[in-house]
Each structure stands twice: as structure tokens, then as C-alpha cells.
Amino acid sequence: MKPFVYNALPSRVIFGSNTLYQIKDELRLLGKNRGLVLSTAGQHKAASQVSNLLGEFSVGCFNGAVMHTPITVTNDALKIVMETKADCIIAIGGGSTIGLAKAIALNTNLPQIVIPTTYAGSEATPIIGQTENGVKTTQRTLKVLPEVIIYDVELTKTLPVPITITSAMNAIAHAIEALYSKDANPFISMLAEQGIEALARAIPIIYHSPLDSAARSDALFGAWACGTCLGAVGMSIHHKLCHTLGGSFSLPHAETHTVILPHAVAYNESATTEVMARVAKALGVSNAAQGLYDLAAQHGAPTSLKEIGMNASDISLAVEIACASPYWNPRPIEAKAIHNLLSNAFYGKRP
Template identity: 60%
Template structure:
């Protein structure tokens, strides 16, 4: 057994169906007496449902969360928080809303309750990504980790099929990179493989039968595990590329992760053979990169950055940004290889081995 260090994250998790009914009790246990409920504009209806559940503890709804957590949005939410005199926040939604709650917590120290309705996994991480002046920066601190996470499978039953697929593969990306992280350990690797397997078996079922509660439960369970992986160890090339594409080119978060992941895995395949074997086993395939591409196709997710508006002319700029201050990666981050990776992802090509490019 290799020597390792494992840090368990101090968060409380409630998982099941109908668990939203416990939100007031959880806010009260954190000392909350008047909280602000956060959501995107599209999920304001669910936010008001949470407000109703909170009763006297509910202050108001701020339905302005946006992708990539722009600093100006956080400043707007802070004004709403101050005018309400709130002593906590409840975030319902995906990574955009939970990211806003984290940004508020970083600035105020207020407690958070996160209620995920997608499979993004942000709720299980002490990581905050914020965008300012067209650049996305990330930081890791326990100050932004939600104190309580309420997983309610019922809230995911209406998640659109397209969003389910991309959100689920976004979650898989966290587990994939955990398997070859510099600070990986056997505990997180177990969670990573189990998380990939749970999502790989549930996402195709959801694509065909969106209201299948068993598949939805499996997917949410897998997303929890994958998010815990993201929160426990460092990430590598895939996440650096996606932060570049999201922050500097304003590409949608989950779709970008879905498209880039197979190509990032192909880039790292020879440098991380043990991780590739575990990914392939979890997917039930022979080749990890091709299997991830095929999973995206099977759930109807996009497979081309070009479809998101990323052009051939954008490749050089993205390469320069992504290689300027690279994250640790099992394979050296080389500009020519990254340029080729992005070109394949832009065109939507099924990943090929390095030898096929030579």
C-alpha cells in the first residue's frame, strides 16, 4: 500500500426523497434566524418553494445567480443580503447558484445550506471559481464549503434530459481527474470509481426514462461521490482547460466539461495507465477516452466545442491561456499537444491515441 494522506471534509449530508422538508430544521441547527434563498432566474420557482418550507426563517429570494460566478453578481447579492439583515444563505440549483453562496460565505463567513438540483458536485467542495474581467480564477478554502447539503432526489426528477447528461458527465470529470491527481489516495480512488460507475449506468436510463426515480437516485449518489473527490484532491489539465474556456470564452460550464473530458483523458492516457484502467472498468468499456465520448453521445450531449461557438480561430488564444500557469498534470502540458487537443474537441472528433496523430 502506498503512503497517503486523507483529509475528510466537515460537511453534513442528508440524502433521500422528500428531504427538502428538513431545510428549516437544518437552518435552525446552524443558528439561522433569517436567511436569503439563492437561485438562477430559471429556478426562482423552486427557490420560492424553499422559502415556503423555511417559514419564519425565510427572508427573501435572490434569483440572480449566473454561470462562472461573476464578481458583479456577487456584489449585487451582497447588497440584497445586507438589506435583509440575513444571517445565512440557502442555495438551490446547480454550480452557478452554489458558487454564488460560496462567494458570499467567503466575504461574510455566513453558514450555507446547499440543495443541489443538478449533478455538478460543487456543494461537496471547498473550491470557489470567480470570474472578473474575462478571467476565471479559483481558490480552495474551507471557508466556502457548505455546512449542510440536502440531496432530495425528487428535485431532480424534472431536470431536463440534456442538462442531466451534461451535468452528470461534468461530475464524472471530477472523479476521473481524482484518479490521477498528484495527491490521490486509495479512499478517494474508491469513491471515484464508484461515482463514475453509478453515473455511467444511470445517465443512459435517464435519457430514455427521465422520471425513473431509481436512476435519478443513482445519479445523485454518483454526483455526491464525484463532488467529494473534487473536494478532497487536486485537479489537473481537464479542469484548467474548462476554466479557460468558461472564464475567457464564456462557454457553458457542464457542456464544456462534457466535450473536453474525453480529449483530456486521451492526452493523459499513457502517463496514467492505472487510472485509465479504473475509468474503463467503471464505464464497462475497453478504452477510457473513447468510452467517455460514447457515453456523451449515448445521452444526447454535445460532443463539439464548435457547437458551443468556440471557433478554430479561438484555439491559439485558448492554448496560450491554458498553458500560461498550468495545473499539475501527470503528463507535461505542452502547447502543441494542447492545441491539438482543442482542435479535436472543437471539431468533435472521437478521441484517438497519440500514435494516430503522428
């Protein structure tokens, strides 16, 4: 056994069906009684439901969360926090809403209860990404780690299939990068393989039967497992590229992860042959990069940066941004090779 360091993260996790109805009890356990509910505009009905369940413990809703956590939106939300004298932040939704909750916590130290409705996994991490002046930056701090995560399988059944697939691919990316992370350890690696296997098993079933309870449960467990991996160890080239493309070119988050993942895996394959064999086994395929591409393509997910809004003329700038600051990756970061990676991803070439 190789030496390793593992830091467990202090979060309370409630997993099951109809767990949303425990929200008031969880607020009480935190010793709070003035919860502000966050969501995107599209999920305002879900936010209202949570607010109603809280009853007198709710101070209202803020439905302005958007992708990539722009500082301007955070500032608007902070004004509402001050006006309502909220003592707890409650987020229902995906990465956009959870990102806003984290940004508020970063600025106020208020506790968070998060209720994920997608498979992005950010709820399980002490990581926040924020966008200012067209640049997305990330930082790791326990100040933004949610105190409570409520996973309710029933809430994910209405998640549209296209979002389900890209969100699940986003989660798989966390686990794969955790397996070849310089901080890898046996516990997280085991969890990563379980997460990949659960999501790969769930995706085809949900694609054909979106209301399948067992598949939705597998997918939500996989999301938690992969998110825990993201929170426990460092990420590499895949996440760096996705943050660059999302923050600087406003590409959609989960779709960007879906497109980039097979190409990032192919980039690192020669330096991580043992890891890629484990990924392929978890996916049930012979080649990890090709298996990931096929998993997306066969279930209606985008496979090219072109189809999600990127311009070919932006590739060179993306390479420049991604290579601007040194970071660890199992294979050295080489601008020419990264340009080739992004070109393949732009045109949707199968690895």
C-alpha cells in the same frame, strides 16, 4: 500500500427523497433564523418554495445567480444580504447558484445550506471559481465549503434530460482527475470509481426514462461521490482547460466539461495506463476516452466545442491562457499537444 494523506471535509449530508422538507430543521440546527434563498432566474419558483417552507425564517429570495460567478453579480447579492440582515445563505440549483452562495460566504463567513438540483458536485467542495474582466480564477478555502447539503432525489426528476447528461459528465470528470491526482489516496479513489460506475449506469436509463427513481438516485449519489473527490484532491489539465474556456470565452460549464473530457483523458492516457483501465472498467468499456465520447454522443450531449459556441480563431488564445501558469499534470503540459487536444475537441473528433 503507497503513503498518502487524506483530509476529511466537515459537511453534514442529508440524502434521500423529500428531504427538502427538512430545511427549516436544518436552519434551526445551525442556530440561524434569517435565511436568504438564492437561485437563478429560471429557478425562481423553486426558490419561492424553499422560502415558503422556511416561513418566518426566510428574509426573501435573490434570483440573480448566473454561470461562472461574475464578481458583479456577487456584489449585487451582497447588497441584499446587508439589507436583509441575513444570517444564513440557502442555495437551490446547480453550480451557478452554489457558486454564488460560496462567493457570499467568502465575503461574509455566513453559513450555507445548499440544495443541489443538478449533478455538478460543487456543493461538496471547498473550491470557488469567480470571473472578473473575462478571466476565471479559482481558489480553495474552507470558508466556502457548505455546512449542510440536502440531496433530494425528487428535485432532480424534473431536470431536463440534456442538462442531466452534461451535468453527469461534468461529475464524472471530477472522479477521473481524482484518480490520477498527485494527491490521490485509497478512500477517494474507491469513491471515484463508485461515482463513475453509478453515473455511467444511470445515464442510459434516465435518457429513456427521466422519472426513474432508482436511476435518479444513482445519479445523485454519483454526483455526491464525484464532488467529494473534487473537494478532496487536486485537479489537472481537464479542469484547467474547462475553466479557461468557460471564464475567457463564456462557454457553458457542463457542456464544456462534456466535450473536453474524452480528449483530456486521451491526452493523459499514456501516463496513466493503470488509472484509465480502472476508469474503463467503471464505465463498462474497453477504452476510457472512447467510452466517454460514446457515452456523451449516444445520449444527445454535445461532442464539439464548435457546437457550444466556440470559434476556431480562439483556439490559439485558449492554449496560451491554459499554458500560462505551471500546474501539475501526470503528462507534461506541452503547448503543441494542448493545441491538438483543443482542435480535436473543437471539431468533435472521436479519440
